Amino acid sequence: MASLSRTVFFSILLLLSLHQACAKKTHLHFYFHEILSGPNATVKTVVNPSNSTKSTFGDITVVDDMLREGPDDNSTLIGRVQGLVAAVGRDGSLESMHNFVFTKGKYNGSTLAIYGRVVLGVTIERPVIGGTGLFRLAFGYSLAKPVVSSATKLVYEFDVYIWQIIKF
Ligand SMILES: *[C@@H]1O[C@H](CO)[C@@H](O)[C@H](O)[C@H]1NC(C)=O
Numbered sequence: 001m002a003s004l005s006r007t008v009f010f011s012i013l014l015l016l017s018l019h020q021a022c023a024k025k026t027h028l029h030f031y032f033h034e035i036l037s038g039p040n041a042t043v044k045t046v047v048n049p050s051n052s053t054k055s056t057f058g059d060i061t062v063v064d065d066m067l068r069e070g071p072d073d074n075s076t077l078i079g080r081v082q083g084l085v086a087a088v089g090r091d092g093s094l095e096s097m098h099n100f101v102f103t104k105g106k107y108n109g110s111t112l113a114i115y116g117r118v119v120l121g122v123t124i125e126r127p128v129i130g131g132t133g134l135f136r137l138a139f140g141y142s143l144a145k146p147v148v149s150s151a152t153k154l155v156y157e158f159d160v161y162i163w164q165i166i167k168f
Pocket residue numbers: 038039040
């Protein structure tokens with residue numbers, strides 16, 4: 001019995017180490033830029049049940065934000081973030097459904113699906129739930145740290161860590 005459980009234990013260990021050997025890890029670093037108002041606004045509130053000018057419970061917003069290499073407005077555009085944000089928390093928390101669409105370099109045409117809870121003003125951690133193109137079968141997490149938070153724009157620094165099983 002003891003030797004059987006030892007065999008099972010070492011088989012699991014072997015499987016785990018094989019899996020690690022076949023997972024590719026990628027770290028992406030970029031900046032997220034959101035323009036809150038004006039002709040080039042990248043957010044639009046489409047449902048606003050309380051007709052309030054500030055974000056309140058029940059609001060739904062669509063976004064087409066920019067991904068840039070750096071925090072400056074002039075920094076190279078590398079992609080867009082397209083999706084929905086819903087104010088689902090009476091505590092001010094949001095639910096986000098975002099596609100990160102890369103438009104430059106080797107990831108041009110590839111996308112990452114990032115989904116999860118957002119509380120503005122603090123580091124936001126969200127799961128990466130999938131991807132397309134070079135990011136097929138991706139899973140992982142993203143961390144977003146606020147860099148600029150003004151009345152007209154938001155800039156977040158992103159670190160995204162993804163793993164892809166490249167061989168079963
Ligand atoms: C909006 O974007 C256009 C095109 O990039 C630019 O020419 C214009 O100056 C921008 N307007 C504002 C208010 O930023």
